[in-house]
Amino acid sequence: MKKIKLFFSVILLGVSVLVTSCKKEYQKTPYHAIESFTVTDSAGSPLKAAIIGDSILLYWPPFANTPASITPKITISEGAGINPASGAPVSFSTNTVYTVTAQDGSKKTYKFYPMINLPAPVFEVGSSDFLQIAGYIIIKGQYFVADTSQTHLYLVNAGEKKFSLPLANDGSFIFNSTAILSQIPADGTIDTGYYKLRMISGKNTVTKGPFHIAPPNIYDVFKGFIFNEEGKTLKAGDQLSISYSTVAVLKKYYPKTMAITLLVTPENGSPDVKYNIALSSRTDNKLTFQLPQNIITGSLSNLQVTYDGDQFAPFDWYPDKPTMITK
Structure with missing residues (x-):
């Protein structure tokens, strides 16, 4: 009888050990690495x-x-x-x-x-003594991240206000890891004065300057001239007009009126006759003039748009198609 009790005790002990072992084997772990x-x-x-x-x-x-x-x-x-x-x-x-x-x-x-892992950009500003509104700005160096989402270019005034400069590689502008060609905005946001140039490329920021920004060149303000009466026949007293494109700062920096100078070749082949004609009207995209009553008959050989007493001639036209003047 004692042997039987001892046998059952051993069995119960073995089952208890087995159950305890199974519980440990299937215990949920706390590891989350x-x-x-x-x-x-x-x-x-x-x-x-x-x-x-x-x-x-x-x-x-x-x-x-x-x-x-x-x-x-x-x-x-x-x-x-x-x-x-x-x-x-x-x-x-x-x-x-x-x-x-x-x-x-x-x-x-x-x-x-x-x-x-990017080194800070290193660069110099080309022609820094001749920076102008509406003009181009040239930057040469290295370590530029050629990605417009990671690289940004600004002009920064004395009050630390930032003005964004455009970045693209589309024929008009250049933007790669060693060179940038951008343009100073002519929308009226930037005035003349001293500005620093700040480049943020990746996690790096580099600031140069200050540099002086001058008024726009007249050739950057008046652009795309078209002589609307080219190839036509005009009479004394008729109007002729010049269409052009411009930028927002035109009136601020070039408020004066414009004139034209005409050269007319007489029908008899005599030397050209010169006429200075005042402006009749001016809009943001057109200049209008009236031919004088005493203008000779002949062909128009040259037309110049002048500004500020002939100091500038942003448009100098020679005919591809003959423009005639008759009575």
Whole structure:
């Protein structure tokens, strides 16, 4: 009988040990670590992020194009889950956040930080003594990030107010890693005076100057002239007009009226006769003049638009089509 009791005691002890062992084997774990985070760069090479605390630091190669999104491969603690999932596209920005959930339901949040390894831009301003409103500004150097979302160019006045300069590579402007050709706005936002030039490229900011900005050149203000009566026949007393394009600061810096000088070749072949004709009317895109009653008959050989007592001649026309003057 004692042997039977001892036998059952041994069996009960074994079952108790087995049950305890099973409970330990299936206990939920509290682990919620990101163990590795790997992406592929623009050249196809793998990049492994550094996991420090709750931060994912991914160092991107200098001057490589930065993507809008990445598709990382992520390993985490055994039995844990992650959102967004490994292999899911995410934004290449600090807006990306991961949450790792352990088996026991505890969570840990990780924030993604793209680290762009870029040296500060180095540059000089070309022809800095001749900067003008509506004129071009030339910048040469190196380490410019040729991406309009990462590089910005400003003129900054004495009060630290910033005025944006356009950046593009479209034939009108140049924008690459070593050269920038931009234009000083002529929309009235920038006045003459001293300004610093500030470039923000990636996480780097470089400021040069100050530089003096002068009034616009008349040839940058009056542009695109068209002689509307070219190829026509005109009579004494008729009106002729010049169409043109301009910029917003025209009236501020060039308020004076304009005139024209005509050269007419007589029908008999005598030397050209010169006429100075005052402006009849001026709008933002057209100049109108009236031919004098005493003008001779012949062909119009030259027409000049003049400003400020013949000091400037922004338009100097020679005929492609004959323009005749008759009585």
